[in-house]
Amino acid sequence: MIESRVTRREFMKGAGALAAASCLPVSLVELAFADERQNFTFAYISDAHIQHISGTKFVRNWDRGLIRAVAETNLMTPKPDFVVFGGDLAQLGTKAELDHGAEMLAKLNVKYRCVMGEHDYYLDLGKYWSELFGPHYYSWDHKGVHFVVLNSILTYDDWTHNRWPTAEQRMLEMAGLDNPNGSPFMVGEAQRKWLAEDLAKVKKDTPLVVFSHSPIQKIYKGWNFWTEDAEEVQALLASYSDPTVIYGHVHQIQYNQIGKIAFHSVMATAWPWPYPESYAQAQAQGQIQFPKLTVPMNRADPFFERDATGWQFIDVASGRTTMKYNLYNNTNRVVAFNTKTGQPEDTAFQDQAGRIEPQIHY
Amino acid sequence: MSRKIAAFVLAAAAVAAIAGGITGGITARADEFTKEDLARWEQEYMSVVQTGRELWTSPSLGTNGVACAQCHPNAANTHPETYPKFQQQIGRVIALRDMINWCIQQPLEGKPLALDDPRMVAIEAYVAYERRGVEMAPGKH
Numbered sequence: 001m002i003e004s005r006v007t008r009r010e011f012m013k014g015a016g017a018l019a020a021a022s023c024l025p026v027s028l029v030e031l032a033f034a035d036e037r038q039n040f041t042f043a044y045i046s047d048a049h050i051q052h053i054s055g056t057k058f059v060r061n062w063d064r065g066l067i068r069a070v071a072e073t074n075l076m077t078p079k080p081d082f083v084v085f086g087g088d089l090a091q092l093g094t095k096a097e098l099d100h101g102a103e104m105l106a107k108l109n110v111k112y113r114c115v116m117g118e119h120d121y122y123l124d125l126g127k128y129w130s131e132l133f134g135p136h137y138y139s140w141d142h143k144g145v146h147f148v149v150l151n152s153i154l155t156y157d158d159w160t161h162n163r164w165p166t167a168e169q170r171m172l173e174m175a176g177l178d179n180p181n182g183s184p185f186m187v188g189e190a191q192r193k194w195l196a197e198d199l200a201k202v203k204k205d206t207p208l209v210v211f212s213h214s215p216i217q218k219i220y221k222g223w224n225f226w227t228e229d230a231e232e233v234q235a236l237l238a239s240y241s242d243p244t245v246i247y248g249h250v251h252q253i254q255y256n257q258i259g260k261i262a263f264h265s266v267m268a269t270a271w272p273w274p275y276p277e278s279y280a281q282a283q284a285q286g287q288i289q290f291p292k293l294t295v296p297m298n299r300a301d302p303f304f305e306r307d308a309t310g311w312q313f314i315d316v317a318s319g320r321t322t323m324k325y326n327l328y329n330n331t332n333r334v335v336a337f338n339t340k341t342g343q344p345e346d347t348a349f350q351d352q353a354g355r356i357e358p359q360i361h362y
Numbered sequence: 363m364s365r366k367i368a369a370f371v372l373a374a375a376a377v378a379a380i381a382g383g384i385t386g387g388i389t390a391r392a393d394e395f396t397k398e399d400l401a402r403w404e405q406e407y408m409s410v411v412q413t414g415r416e417l418w419t420s421p422s423l424g425t426n427g428v429a430c431a432q433c434h435p436n437a438a439n440t441h442p443e444t445y446p447k448f449q450q451q452i453g454r455v456i457a458l459r460d461m462i463n464w465c466i467q468q469p470l471e472g473k474p475l476a477l478d479d480p481r482m483v484a485i486e487a488y489v490a491y492e493r494r495g496v497e498m499a500p501g502k503h
Contacts, residue, residue: 051426051427051428052427053425053426053427057426059426059427059428060426061428061469091427176419176431177431177432177435178431178435178436179419222436223435271432271433271469272433273433273435274434274435274438274439276438278438278439279435279436279438279492280492280493280494280495280496281436281492281494281495282436284495299439300439301451302433302464302465302468302469303451361439362439362441
């Protein structure tokens with residue numbers, strides 16, 4: 001908690017230097033700060049969905065996505081301060097999948113931290129994952145920013161403990177994104193209580209970044225682009241001056257602003273998902289509340305295996321996050337907080353006139 | 363209408379008139395059906411849609427455990443209303459079933475289905491059902 005005494009004003013020193021540097025290709029940029037309380041960068045890799053076939057065989061396509069993201073993250077100059085893996089390392093939560101994924105993540109040349117995804121959890125309720133990666137929710141301070149990891153993919157106890165004859169079936173039922181037998185994600189009361197206690201020690205002007213697997217907002221329940229107790233969690237963050245939520249799960253670019261809270265999603269390394277509006281039945285029934293702010297990413301071209309997948313590096317200039325999406329076979333995207341409008345915006349495509357045809361999904 | 367087709371239509375009408383005369387004792391007409399008929403046809407169709415949904419979420423089409431629904435929940439982003447269309451990556455006009463087979467061979471690492479395989483019909487039925495109500499847009503990229 002020592003570092004959270006750093007005020008926002010102090011934290012902002014050096015923002016100018018980073019803004020200038022960001023005009024250059026990042027691989028050529030080297031920044032050396034004399035004062036350690038400065039802007040910094042971290043990388044975010046998510047949704048690898050490592051899928052076991054049998055024996056030593058895993059689905060090659062998903063393996064390649066994670067291997068590439070790790071290799072590229074290792075090439076970053078300057079090095080990111082840390083890496084976050086945003087959940088769904090495994091497809092069906094098995095020891096084989098988690099071990100294989102952990103082996104690939106172990107090649108990262110900086111410290112990494114993990115977020116729990118539903119594909120990691122619902123076989124053994126996160127037991128083996130914990131042996132590899134530690135607690136399911138936790139917080140830490142880094143250079144004046146308070147970081148929180150939530151396990152947002154819990155659900156109703158009855159569904160988890162009483163509904164399914166085997167753990168394997170429970171895992172399979174939750175693994176199907178569009179499976180009507182699934183159950184809505186939630187943070188849950190115990191963890192919200194922990195969060196309130198954790199935040200009680202953090203000053204209100206401390207930049208706050210929360211990592212979760214599911215969006216802590218309600219977009220489309222049918223695919224669990226959803227957290228059942230989103231409003232309760234948002235209420236705990238709302239009294240901070242610069243809260244940000246970064247989430248995985250959706251395999252696509254999303255961003256939103258609710259009150260003072262900025263929301264950003266991250267890309268998957270495995271495969272992209274369609275935007276929910278492209279599911280005609282849900283759209284016709286008015287079941288989708290998609291963030292109007294989001295300029296969608298381009299429609300994926302399946303003939304380019306890694307298209308519409310990727311990873312991102314994030315800088316925390318001025319206490320707000322700038323998302324730099326590293327997209328393969330596609331133009332990279334930058335979504336940054338616009339202090340004039342008070343919301344995250346795409347630096348190239350926010351203006352309607354700047355958009356291009358493949359950004360329309362149907 | 364070409365002369366050949368016009369001649370065929372006339373011939374067909376004549377055959378129908380004769381047939382009508384022969385079967386004049388039967389009251390049912392070709393274009394008349396009951397609510398029970400409609401219910402049965404709907405049920406037949408929906409059972410194939412259901413088979414299609416099962417295939418869509420099943421690893422059985424491929425060899426690596428991957429299912430169609432992994433990338434296409436509720437068959438979204440398959441836009442069946444645009445097929446047949448010029449598939450620019452292949453360089454010719456193809457039908458939806460060609461793309462289904464492409465997906466079975468590439469991401470699912472499986473063997474393509476025969477184009478008249480009942481499983482192919484079921485998959486097409488499911489994809490179209492999830493897209494019901496959307497305007498036809500043949501050729502749209």
